Amino acid sequence: MKLVTYTTGHHGSLNANNANSAPTARAGLLVTSKGEDPGSAQVLDLARALSWVERHRAGGAQLAQDLTEGFGKTVLGFIEHSGDARPLAVEALSAHSGGHLPTKMDSGPLTLLASEVTLLAPVPRPPSMRDGYAFRQHVETARRNRGLAMIPEFDEFPVFYFTNHQAVIGPGPLHVRPRQLDKLDFELEAAIVIGQESRDLTAQNADAVIFGMTIMNDFSARTLQMKEMLMSLGPAKGKDFATALGPYLVTMDELTDCTSKTLNGNVFDMGMRAFVNGVQVSSGNVRDMTWTFAQILERASYGVTLYPGDVIGSGTCGTGCFLELNGSKVTNDQWLKPGDTMALEIDALGRLENHVVAG
Numbered sequence: 001m002k003l004v005t006y007t008t009g010h011h012g013s014l015n016a017n018n019a020n021s022a023p024t025a026r027a028g029l030l031v032t033s034k035g036e037d038p039g040s041a042q043v044l045d046l047a048r049a050l051s052w053v054e055r056h057r058a059g060g061a062q063l064a065q066d067l068t069e070g071f072g073k074t075v076l077g078f079i080e081h082s083g084d085a086r087p088l089a090v091e092a093l094s095a096h097s098g099g100h101l102p103t104k105m106d107s108g109p110l111t112l113l114a115s116e117v118t119l120l121a122p123v124p125r126p127p128s129m130r131d132g133y134a135f136r137q138h139v140e141t142a143r144r145n146r147g148l149a150m151i152p153e154f155d156e157f158p159v160f161y162f163t164n165h166q167a168v169i170g171p172g173p174l175h176v177r178p179r180q181l182d183k184l185d186f187e188l189e190a191a192i193v194i195g196q197e198s199r200d201l202t203a204q205n206a207d208a209v210i211f212g213m214t215i216m217n218d219f220s221a222r223t224l225q226m227k228e229m230l231m232s233l234g235p236a237k238g239k240d241f242a243t244a245l246g247p248y249l250v251t252m253d254e255l256t257d258c259t260s261k262t263l264n265g266n267v268f269d270m271g272m273r274a275f276v277n278g279v280q281v282s283s284g285n286v287r288d289m290t291w292t293f294a295q296i297l298e299r300a301s302y303g304v305t306l307y308p309g310d311v312i313g314s315g316t317c318g319t320g321c322f323l324e325l326n327g328s329k330v331t332n333d334q335w336l337k338p339g340d341t342m343a344l345e346i347d348a349l350g351r352l353e354n355h356v357v358a359g
Contacts, residue, residue: 001089002030002248002350003075003212005124005170006043006117025120027075028112029089030248031096041114044101047072048110049092050085052101075122075249076309079195079211121170122214122249123193129165129243129311130300131189131218134158134291135284137318145327158291158299160312163218164240171247174219174342174354180241181358183222184336188274188320188344190286191216192293193249194310199301203265206297209306212251213268215344215352216313217244222323222335245311247350255348260287265294270347272317276334277341281325284317286346 007025027046050072071081078085095101096111103111133139133154140150153159176184195211218239225238252259258269267287274282296312318324325331336342338358345351 001093001251001254002032003046003078003122003251004028004030004043004248005075005120005122006112007120008112008117025124027073027078028117029093030114031093042096043112043114043117044092044096045108045110045112046075046078046089048105048107049096049101050088051107052105052110053088053091053095056095076126079123079193080308082195082211082308119171119247121168121245122247123245123309123311124168124170126165126168126193126309126311127307129163129168129313130160131163131216131243131313132158132160132291132296132315134289134296134315135317135320136290137284137288138316138320138324141318141328142324145324154290158296160296160300160315161234163235163243165311167240167242169242169244169354171244171353172355173357174242174244175357175359176219176221176241176338178358179224180221181337182224183322184356185220185222185322186274186276186320186336186342186344187216187218187220187316188272188282188284189216189218189313189316190214190268190270190272190346190349191245191311191313194306194308194312197305197307198297199305200303201294201297201301201306203292203294203298204263206294206301207252207266209297210252210293211308212249213255213349214245214249215247215346215349216311217342217344217352217354218313218316219243220321220323243313244352244354246352250349258348262292265292265297267292270349271345272320272347273345274320275341275343275345276336281331281334282317282319282321284320286314286317288317289314 028043032041071077071085198209219242270286272284341355343353
């Protein structure tokens with residue numbers, strides 16, 4: 001299934017960088033049919049769909065207490081209670097497919113056209129957000145372009161850093177300040193979302209705790225980043241202003257056709273592409289990660305508890321940012337600027353599109 005967070009308001013009612021900007025945001029299930037016009041996609045309001053299933057099971061009776069209240073309103077709540085919530089969601093999707101799900105309930109619309117809603121990040125405020133560094137091509141090329149040898153520690157363990165989980169945005173505007181526009185860059189990444197509390201995982205069992213995958217764009221202000229990293233503390237102001245996730249969260253059962261099992265965890269054969277103003281600038285594949293998500297999880301969970309909704313990015317794929325492309329002379333000192341439209345695509349995960357807005 002594909003989970004979304006949506007609002008029926010327009011982008012003007014949202015401040016993409018404001019954690020409290022979308023009081024009307026609701027969770028939903030995106031329903032698409034292969035071969036159909038994307039404009040015909042629908043969103044099932046999650047809380048209302050689960051409530052309908054409970055009432056249907058009760059013979060249509062109005063329940064004294066809506067048991068879905070705690071896990072139908074947000075995608076994070078759904079993940080936290082997926083053992084109870086997911087069977088209800090499967091039943092709701094089946095009822096919709098069979099034409100038995102109503103379009104509205106007394107509390108509001110149950111079925112909406114996707115074209116009539118605004119999608120936010122599927123998990124707008126994850127409990128935490130880490131970003132990896134798993135693609136050798138990106139690491140090696142970016143270092144070579146700066147006159148640095150490949151760092152041998154890359155092959156010893158997968159690294160990650162914590163980024164700002166309170167600055168997550170979804171599709172739509174990316175609002176940036178003047179200093180962030182100095183060499184503003186994108187990063188083409190996949191991300192996983194944790195599905196259950198876990199600790200001290202191994203690469204052999206870590207895939208079982210992954211709830212789903214989404215696209216990540218780790219926006220980066222390179223001038224800020226490069227100056228502060230001279231102090232060997234890692235990125236901070238250069239990356240803390242916005243990370244885009246979306247357009248939806250795909251559960252792992254939908255990715256079986258592109259999943260291969262290995263001794264080091266699952267590998268995902270999913271093409272990756274980036275476009276700026278409609279021109280393709282990057283291509284890669286999730287399968288090219290030198291370190292699997294399972295190996296990253298083994299490292300991240302050592303002596304530490306991971307929680308449902310935690311987000312972990314893959315790191316940038318090879319060719320997946322202007323820092324790398326400019327250094328390799330594929331592009332000529334190109335950076336994102338106001339008015340640009342940035343789109344990332346990953347097979348089976350959709351298309352995440354943002355446009356740059358100054359101020």
